[in-house]
Amino acid sequence: MAFSKDLRRLKIRKRIRGSVNGTEQRPRLSVFRSNKEIYAQIIDDVSGKTIGAASSRDKDIASAAGNKIEKANLVGKALAEKAKKAGVETVSFDRGGYLYHGRIKSLADGAREAGLKF
Numbered sequence: 001m002a003f004s005k006d007l008r009r010l011k012i013r014k015r016i017r018g019s020v021n022g023t024e025q026r027p028r029l030s031v032f033r034s035n036k037e038i039y040a041q042i043i044d045d046v047s048g049k050t051i052g053a054a055s056s057r058d059k060d061i062a063s064a065a066g067n068k069i070e071k072a073n074l075v076g077k078a079l080a081e082k083a084k085k086a087g088v089e090t091v092s093f094d095r096g097g098y099l100y101h102g103r104i105k106s107l108a109d110g111a112r113e114a115g116l117k118f
Contacts, residue, residue: 013097020094021045029079029091029111029118031104038072038103040079042091052082072103076110083116090117 003011022028022045032039039055056062056071064074083091091111098104112118 009097011097016094016097020092022092026090026092027051027088028094029116030094031096031098031107033096033098033103036068038068038075038107040075040107042079042083042086042088051086051088052079054079054082069103069106072106073110073113076107076112076116077114079107080111080114080116084114089115093118 020028022043024044024046027042027044030041030043037056039053039057041053042051043049044051054061054075056068056075058075058078061071061074061078064071066074083089093108095104100108108118
């Protein structure tokens, strides 16, 4: 029986989370993509705390002109700035079961441009 798109993504997400873990030295950059928006968080899984978060719904990003891929790039840059303020330089990238393509790739590239390593 074939999986629906959501069940397929959740199965892939579960597999990724088996190998990608966030620690205090190297937290996890988690991404969620909806049809209209994109959200990203930096999470320390050991203590269960979110270090920083950014989304395309933030006022400065939502008011920026551009398509969804360009806004995803801005989200990556904003998240990297918040991570630097918190003292985080390297992260593990958790693509959340989405293909590394389009908005997910754009967010990762924006974070790398702003100085985050993964």
